[in-house]
Amino acid sequence: MIGNRIIGGNDPEKRNKQDFYPTPPDVTEALMRELNLPKSYTIWESACGNGAITKKLESMGYTVVGTDITTGNDYLTEPYHECDWIITNPPFMLSEEFIRRSKEHGKPFALLLKSQYWHAKRRYKLFEECKPTAVYPLTWRPDFGGTGGSPLMDVIWTVWGGCRRVHIQAVTKAIGGRMRRLNEAERNQIEYLRRYKASLIDRLIGACEAVNEEIKAVKSGEWYRQMKGEQE
Numbered sequence: 572m573i574g575n576r577i578i579g580g581n582d583p584e585k586r587n588k589q590d591f592y593p594t595p596p597d598v599t600e601a602l603m604r605e606l607n608l609p610k611s612y613t614i615w616e617s618a619c620g621n622g623a624i625t626k627k628l629e630s631m632g633y634t635v636v637g638t639d640i641t642t643g644n645d646y647l648t649e650p651y652h653e654c655d656w657i658i659t660n661p662p663f664m665l666s667e668e669f670i671r672r673s674k675e676h677g678k679p680f681a682l683l684l685k686s687q688y689w690h691a692k693r694r695y696k697l698f699e700e701c702k703p704t705a706v707y708p709l710t711w712r713p714d715f716g717g718t719g720g721s722p723l724m725d726v727i728w729t730v731w732g733g734c735r736r737v738h739i740q741a742v743t744k745a746i747g748g749r750m751r752r753l754n755e756a757e758r759n760q761i762e763y764l765r766r767y768k769a770s771l772i773d774r775l776i777g778a779c780e781a782v783n784e785e786i787k788a789v790k791s792g793e794w795y796r797q798m799k800g801e802q803e
Contacts, residue, residue: 592715593623594660594683602681602728603631605707608656615654615678617646618661618669628658651676656733659683667697670731674701679732686725705730 608614610632616625619637628635636652638644646659647668657680661669666684673680686708689698706729712722788794 592660593621593717594627595713595715595717596623596627598660598683598709598713598726598728599624599627599658600631601709602658602707603628605705605728606656606681606730606733608633612655613653615652615657616659617657617673618659620660624658624660647672654678656680667694670697670701674731679730681728681730684727684729686727688727688729701731703729703731704733 613634613636614628616628616635616637617639619625619639620641622637625635625637636654638646638649638652640646647665655678657673657676657678659669659681660683663685666682666688669682673682688694706727708727709725712725714720714722715724716722785794788797
């Protein structure tokens, strides 16, 4: 239990029975600032709980369809609701089910997950079958408990669809409701880092593709035949 607290988890004995942890407004704002979706879009908030995300999205000018299991709408079984995007903070214990269900609807979607979510070996299959197109790590720890103390949980917004290539971008917290104006040196440094990041992503994608080819070779037996041939 102590280890669970250190890495940003919750004491199993104290977890909310429905995995319900309202999303602070700044978390939703950070995502929408990156997505920059047209205000004409309708967003389905499929685990809306007390309406934290819904209220923030509506305040930003979006039309929101909010559903939740507590009001009889089980996202994993209920019919599709017409929308342009699906955005929610799913119960952690059902996150894989939410990912697969959202994928079935064929719409772009974004889910809030723990930052170490993809670090588990058992989720490799899920990652391969439902590869994200964007990951937005938050650069602060949201106060899900609303206690004003020192939050421990690091989270990421993970996005499927809505962009053409894999995109990783850290998102910052708005200061006083607005982003601080950057000076020229800061803007130049950010531009440099973005170009550097893009080159790293390209190299990473290339390395991943090469590894996938190696895996295919091993599975097909080609790798073993080549190795035996070299030894002979």
